[in-house]
Amino acid sequence: MEKTAAENAGNVAAAKPLKLFGSWASSYTHRVQLAMRLKGLSFEYAEEDLGNKSEALLRANPVHKKVPVLVLHDGRALAESAIILHYLDDAFPDTRPLLPADPFDRAVARFWCHFGDDKLGPAVGAVFATTGEEQAAAVRQVHENLALLEAELREGAFKGRRFFGGQEVGFLDVVLGCGSYWLAVFEEVTGVQLVDAEAFPLFHAWLRDFEAQEEVRETIPSIDRLLAYARGLRQMLLALAAGAGGAGDSSAPVAAAPPAAAPPVAAADIAVDI
Ligand SMILES: N[C@@H](CCC(=O)N[C@@H](CS)C(=O)NCC(=O)O)C(=O)O
Numbered sequence: 001m002e003k004t005a006a007e008n009a010g011n012v013a014a015a016k017p018l019k020l021f022g023s024w025a026s027s028y029t030h031r032v033q034l035a036m037r038l039k040g041l042s043f044e045y046a047e048e049d050l051g052n053k054s055e056a057l058l059r060a061n062p063v064h065k066k067v068p069v070l071v072l073h074d075g076r077a078l079a080e081s082a083i084i085l086h087y088l089d090d091a092f093p094d095t096r097p098l099l100p101a102d103p104f105d106r107a108v109a110r111f112w113c114h115f116g117d118d119k120l121g122p123a124v125g126a127v128f129a130t131t132g133e134e135q136a137a138a139v140r141q142v143h144e145n146l147a148l149l150e151a152e153l154r155e156g157a158f159k160g161r162r163f164f165g166g167q168e169v170g171f172l173d174v175v176l177g178c179g180s181y182w183l184a185v186f187e188e189v190t191g192v193q194l195v196d197a198e199a200f201p202l203f204h205a206w207l208r209d210f211e212a213q214e215e216v217r218e219t220i221p222s223i224d225r226l227l228a229y230a231r232g233l234r235q236m237l238l239a240l241a242a243g244a245g246g247a248g249d250s251s252a253p254v255a256a257a258p259p260a261a262a263p264p265v266a267a268a269d270i271a272v273d274i
Helices: 005-013 027-039 055-060 081-091 103-129 132-155 171-190 201-212 214-219 223-241 264-272
Strands: 018-022 043-047 069-071 077-079
Touching: 018 027, 018 055, 027 081, 027 171, 027 214, 055 069, 055 077, 077 081, 081 103, 081 171, 103 132, 103 171, 103 223, 132 201, 171 201, 171 223, 201 214
Parallel strands: 018 043
Antiparallel strands: 018 069, 069 077
């Protein structure tokens, strides 16, 4: 009889552990780490130097050359955090599911995941990478996007839920939560308020609740470390945008430096890649 993917995964589990290529400050990496923790899946972790990527990472993700990458028990590799999260649900059905069971609810979770990656994340990145009027416009975009999420929590798809996934942290919590802790870091570094608890009470409460979860606390680096990293990164992005060129102040504590030749226009993109 043919074996299911889960049985195959289970058979080779003893031989070779799952392996995750990641970067310590990468929110996309945190998504996968958190998902595996919530599911109780053990894995090996390989920290990538994003300024000098390993041959193994480039072989495993030749298309995007980014982390996270999950290497399966049999050596095959998967890239893109949301796709990895879906895979984990499919391949390990005996573990805690992250996506809802209902097809419509699953689609809604995917929709808001796309919203986070496509709209909210880039707007937050732009606040971080800019100053002046450009930054003010990006702040307005962040607020518009947060207002959309707040409305869904108040009277839309997620009304009455503790988490986006229901009573427990689910797929969308992992996806949105692993980017949202950067909001406080960016507020501190830029001096701009992004999440006003009065304007976005439900989103604010959700984020505090998410951050207090044991698995989340185990996954997210300390605020001091993130702050030091973000300060160095902002300094470099502003230098790039100002046309200073190069990799900025080499003493800046930038753990995951973008390519030195990155053009200024890419600044917002770089900032989002955290
Ligand atoms: N869409 C990707 C984004 C991954 C991503 O942007 N990774 C960043 C680190 S957070 C990266 O590897 N950057 C290195 C580079 O761009 O060269 C995902 O969801 O996994």
